[in-house]
Amino acid sequence: PGTSQIWLSLLFPWNQYLPIICLIPSPGDKNAQPLTLSGHVGFDSLPHQLVNKSTCQGFCFNILCIGETGIGKSTLMDTLFNTNFENFESSHFEPKVKLRAQTYDLQESNVRLKLTIVNTVGFGDQLNKDKSYQHVVDYIDTQFESYLQEELKIKRSLHNYHDSRIHACLYFIAPSGHSLKSLDLVTMKKLDSKVNIIPVIAKADTISKTELHKFKIKIMSELVSNGVQIYQFPTDDETVSKINTAMNGILPFAVVGSTEEVKIGNKMVKARQYPWGVVQVENENHCDFVKLREMLICVNMEDLREQTHTRHYELYRRCKLEEMGFTDTNPESKPVSLQETYEAKRQEFLGELQHREEEMRQMFVQRVKEKETELKEAERELQGKFEQLKRLHSEEKSKLDEKRRTLEDEINTFSKKKAATELLQGQSFNANTNLKKDKDRKK
Amino acid sequence: MFEWSHKEMEKQYVGFATLPNQVHRKSVKKGFDFTLMVAGESGLGKSTLVNSLFLTDLYKDRKLLNAEERINQTVEIIKHTVDIEEKGVKLKLTIVDTPGFGDAVNNNECWRPITDYIEQQFEQYFRDESGLNRKNIQDNRVHCCLYFIPPFGHGLRPVDVEFMKALHEKVNVVPLIAKSDCLTPNEIKKLKDRVREEIDRFGIKVYQFPECDSDEDEEFKQLDKELKECCPFAVIGSNTVVEARGQRVRGRLYPWGIVEVENQSHCDFVKLRNMLIRSHMHDLKDVTCDVHYENYRAQCIQEMTSKLTQDNRMESPIPILPLATPDVETDRLIKMKDEELARMQEMLNKMQQQIHDGKEQ
Numbered sequence: 001p002g003t004s005q006i007w008l009s010l011l012f013p014w015n016q017y018l019p020i021i022c023l024i025p026s027p028g029d030k031n032a033q034p035l036t037l038s039g040h041v042g043f044d045s046l047p048h049q050l051v052n053k054s055t056c057q058g059f060c061f062n063i064l065c066i067g068e069t070g071i072g073k074s075t076l077m078d079t080l081f082n083t084n085f086e087n088f089e090s091s092h093f094e095p096k097v098k099l100r101a102q103t104y105d106l107q108e109s110n111v112r113l114k115l116t117i118v119n120t121v122g123f124g125d126q127l128n129k130d131k132s133y134q135h136v137v138d139y140i141d142t143q144f145e146s147y148l149q150e151e152l153k154i155k156r157s158l159h160n161y162h163d164s165r166i167h168a169c170l171y172f173i174a175p176s177g178h179s180l181k182s183l184d185l186v187t188m189k190k191l192d193s194k195v196n197i198i199p200v201i202a203k204a205d206t207i208s209k210t211e212l213h214k215f216k217i218k219i220m221s222e223l224v225s226n227g228v229q230i231y232q233f234p235t236d237d238e239t240v241s242k243i244n245t246a247m248n249g250i251l252p253f254a255v256v257g258s259t260e261e262v263k264i265g266n267k268m269v270k271a272r273q274y275p276w277g278v279v280q281v282e283n284e285n286h287c288d289f290v291k292l293r294e295m296l297i298c299v300n301m302e303d304l305r306e307q308t309h310t311r312h313y314e315l316y317r318r319c320k321l322e323e324m325g326f327t328d329t330n331p332e333s334k335p336v337s338l339q340e341t342y343e344a345k346r347q348e349f350l351g352e353l354q355h356r357e358e359e360m361r362q363m364f365v366q367r368v369k370e371k372e373t374e375l376k377e378a379e380r381e382l383q384g385k386f387e388q389l390k391r392l393h394s395e396e397k398s399k400l401d402e403k404r405r406t407l408e409d410e411i412n413t414f415s416k417k418k419a420a421t422e423l424l425q426g427q428s429f430n431a432n433t434n435l436k437k438d439k440d441r442k443k
Numbered sequence: 444m445f446e447w448s449h450k451e452m453e454k455q456y457v458g459f460a461t462l463p464n465q466v467h468r469k470s471v472k473k474g475f476d477f478t479l480m481v482a483g484e485s486g487l488g489k490s491t492l493v494n495s496l497f498l499t500d501l502y503k504d505r506k507l508l509n510a511e512e513r514i515n516q517t518v519e520i521i522k523h524t525v526d527i528e529e530k531g532v533k534l535k536l537t538i539v540d541t542p543g544f545g546d547a548v549n550n551n552e553c554w555r556p557i558t559d560y561i562e563q564q565f566e567q568y569f570r571d572e573s574g575l576n577r578k579n580i581q582d583n584r585v586h587c588c589l590y591f592i593p594p595f596g597h598g599l600r601p602v603d604v605e606f607m608k609a610l611h612e613k614v615n616v617v618p619l620i621a622k623s624d625c626l627t628p629n630e631i632k633k634l635k636d637r638v639r640e641e642i643d644r645f646g647i648k649v650y651q652f653p654e655c656d657s658d659e660d661e662e663f664k665q666l667d668k669e670l671k672e673c674c675p676f677a678v679i680g681s682n683t684v685v686e687a688r689g690q691r692v693r694g695r696l697y698p699w700g701i702v703e704v705e706n707q708s709h710c711d712f713v714k715l716r717n718m719l720i721r722s723h724m725h726d727l728k729d730v731t732c733d734v735h736y737e738n739y740r741a742q743c744i745q746e747m748t749s750k751l752t753q754d755n756r757m758e759s760p761i762p763i764l765p766l767a768t769p770d771v772e773t774d775r776l777i778k779m780k781d782e783e784l785a786r787m788q789e790m791l792n793k794m795q796q797q798i799h800d801g802k803e804q
Contacts (some may be wrong), residue, residue: 029493068595068596069596070596091597092599092600093601125600127551128549128550129550148693174486176486178486179507179509182510182511183509202595205625206623209697222510222511226510226511272627274627274700275708276701277699277700285698286699366575
């Protein structure tokens with residue numbers, strides 16, 4: 001049991017922060033006895049060492065903003081982080097939903113933050129929004145997948161790895177004053193097991209106080225009745241549980257964003273100037289912006305990262321590995337190690353390979369046989385034809401021979417006749433000349 | 444002087460200058476009717492605006508659907524009819540609601556029920572008009588459609604463009620920017636410019652205000668010009684009355700101020716109300732009758748006659764319309780071409796056969 005603890009702490013990288021491998025005694029571990037110290041040893045500085053190490057390394061935080069085009073995602077990010085990120089105004093006519101990620105290096109005091117903001121582009125604009133949620137889900141899964149791949153590598157460098165998994169998802173709800181939109185419900189349902197969802201009501205300066213109260217209640221009851229699990233601020237740590245519980249009751253936060261400043265009294269504050277008054281962003285009576293900033297950044301940022309890793313990522317990893325055929329226990333409910341599963345899979349794969357090879361070989365033999373018979377058939381046919389032609393030919397030949405003989409016979413007969421006629425002619429001529437001679441002599 | 448002109452008047456007085464008064468009297472007696480359609484996604488303040496426009500509450504017992512129920516929702520058509528009276532003038536107002544428009548996840552052709560409804564009303568009127576007893580024709584045709592554009596985006600969205608294009612030749616479309624209390628004056632101007640440019644670009648024919656007569660006074664012309672430049676109107680509605688600047692007004696109470704619906708520097712509600720009710724209501728009706736309905740009627744008749752000639756092509760004794768002749772002509776041509784094709788096909792077959800035979804030999 002002791003060694004398995006060591007192995008676990010090597011596998012789970014978030015424990016990389018600990019400079020030493022510690023044997024965490026599990027409750028009821030018979031080998032660990034509580035011991036009282038008689039003096040100050042000094043390991044109470046461990047948290048400080050941890051903080052120093054992590055401050056040196058810097059932190060990384062990834063926010064995903066989902067909302068309709070123009071609802072105020074970029075403005076809110078600018079307002080939250082007190083800066084001007086590069087923003088592009090998107091068109092309403094995108095054919096499908098895209099996600100655009102931008103990474104920034106921020107610094108406050110001596111703490112460095114690598115912030116990645118991912119915005120949806122064209123969300124809610126298409127006529128048919130059946131597949132809108134899929135693009136977001138795919139993006140989140142891709143980040144999980146690359147982390148998983150890094151984890152499973154033989155030579156890996158997780159402490160240098162730029163973690164791109166989404167730690168917090170701000171879902172921007174349009175301020176209709178009635179309830180969620182159907183698209184909101186469908187999307188949040190698909191995302192609640194993959195990412196920490198924090199719903200916010202955007203452009204809340206169009207809702208009066210009484211309307212806002214009813215709106216928030218309606219939204220939360222719709223989420224609950226449809227089983228959507230949004231992120232709950234943690235209440236197990238006594239230092240923050242009071243404020244977190246209070247904030248959990250104020251969700252969703254009604255926010256107003258602005259990068260413009262208006263003079264109120266003798267200060268310049270972030271605000272929106274209307275003909276009927278000035279909405280101050282950081283006035284808690286006007287909107288919940290300050291509460292959002294407090295919860296998201298000041299108090300619970302680390303918890304968001306931890307939840308992403310220990311809950312959402314673990315779920316993804318488990319599902320993926322189960323898909324590939326890995327299990328923790330074999331059919332007899334005995335624990336199975338990765339090694340054994342891998343061997344089994346490999347054997348299975350090789351077996352299949354052999355089977356396929358056999359199949360192919362058989363098919364090849366079959367084909368060859370078929371071709372052979374085909375060729376034989378063809379040969380026979382040709383032979384038959386040849387014989388036939390030969391017969392025809394000899395027939396013709398004999399016919400022709402006969403004709404020739406007949407012709408020769410005729411020629412012979414003719415020449416005989418000719419000879420006979422010539423002879424006769426010659427005789428008659430001679431007779432004539434003899435007669436003439438006789439006549440001449442007689443005279 | 445006065446007497447002379449009186450005598451003059453006596454000589455030249457016919458009396459038809461009182462016609463406008465007679466028209467006025469008769470119309471007051473008859474009463475008016477107007478059908479207004481409101482369309483747009485839910486949550487844009489359509490019902491609130493209608494209540495604010497007509498200072499009544501038409502939606503007391505309305506039940507709104509949950510998000511889950513709206514995933515596959517189809518568009519319904521709901522009519523509310525009220526009779527309202529003001530200074531002896533009676534108006535029968537019909538509001539046609541379109542709940543469910545743009546609310547489902549898949550909104551392909553979600554305007555189909557709406558266009559069908561409008562055409563049904565035209566068809567009904569057409570039939571009534573062609574009937575034998577035309578005494579009590581009910582005019583249910585839609586005279587105006589207020590389309591609500593959400594103020595949260597950068598301009599028109601695909602569903603907005605498709606809807607307006609499907610309807611602009613059937614009804615007077617008046618686009619509005621809804622819930623404009625979420626936009627600062629600069630943002631309103633930017634959005635209006637954007638929407639106007641996109642309406643031009645996509646070729647959407649929204650309702651155009653008629654030109655002023657040249658003999659109208661300057662003030663009227665100025666107002667008219669302002670009205671035209673203000674389109675699309677950025678509106679805010681309210682169901683509640685609040686206390687502002689010592690008066691009780693319709694408005695919305697915020698921690699940072701009070702929005703007054705009828706304050707022209709806050710929104711264009713007053714302009715919309717004036718346009719819709721006080722100055723252009725009759726023009727909207729006229730355009731519906733003279734343009735949209737006539738287009739429908741002409742199209743309907745054309746379709747009917749071309750169908751008729753299709754059925755009795757050869758023996759059409761009465762040349763109904765010039766449309767008939769081109770049909771017969773083209774039919775003959777088609778027949779000729781068919782025969783030629785058949786002949787060529789035969790020749791080809793023969794040649795193929797010859798080749799085949801030759802091969803065998």
